[in-house]
Amino acid sequence: MSTIAFVAAFVVLGLGTLLFAMSGGKGGVGTVLHSQSRGSRRFATFAFVVSLLVLGVAVPAAVIASDKDNDDIPHAGITNLTANEKHGQELFGRRCGLCHTLKAANAVAQVGPNLDQLAPNKQFVLDAINKGRANGNGQMPAQIYTGQDAEDVAEFVAKSVGTDKPSGG
Known part of the structure; x- marks a missing residue:
């Protein structure tokens, strides 16, 4: 089960990256992030921190928690x-x-x-x-x-x- 959750997290990350890459039209997320405005820098920083927390803390914590009560060797x-x-x-x-x-x-x-x-x-x-x-x-x-x-x-x-x-x- 933990393997499925781990793989699912990376599938969601990949789909998010794909959608982000494809949304570069006028007013899209790509345009907002690539501008030099204060709001775009805040948004990019927020997105980075959220990604870091999800991939660096939440996913490993979920894997560890699901394997804690393993009764097998x-x-x-x-x-x-x-x-x-x-x-x-x-x-x-x-x-x-x-x-x-x-x-x-x-x-x-x-x-x-x-x-x-x-x-x-x-x-x-x-x-x-x-x-x-x-x-x-x-x-x-x-x-x-x-x-x-x-x-x-x-x-x-x-x-x-x-x-x-x-x-x-």
Whole structure:
């Protein structure tokens, strides 16, 4: 939807430019703007300020506002994140992404296991968060998150790697 609004704004701008360019007849807008009278300079300044505000403020603000509540991570193929999963994504980025690789979080660290390859389910992630791990290159502390925060991170990781069912490991 935001792309359509953005393109529509430039279509309107283009049509306005075309109409402006074609209205150069006697007494037309082109004649008024190209004269050196005080009124024409005021009008040209006003038109410039309005264009600047619309293109420099209103269009970007509309695009940002429409994308603010996006629940998708297109580059990772994830759609419809819940509020808990979004919270888990934020928490993952704060601590977990420093050691782990996870495409959905744009994390590419190499100390801990690559979670995209490991594809842990929610229970496995919760167990790792609660008990910690001391295998491989680093040591993950126990209870890096607790309670609902740990649940949210586990839900986010499980959804990100496509595992919702319990697995061995």
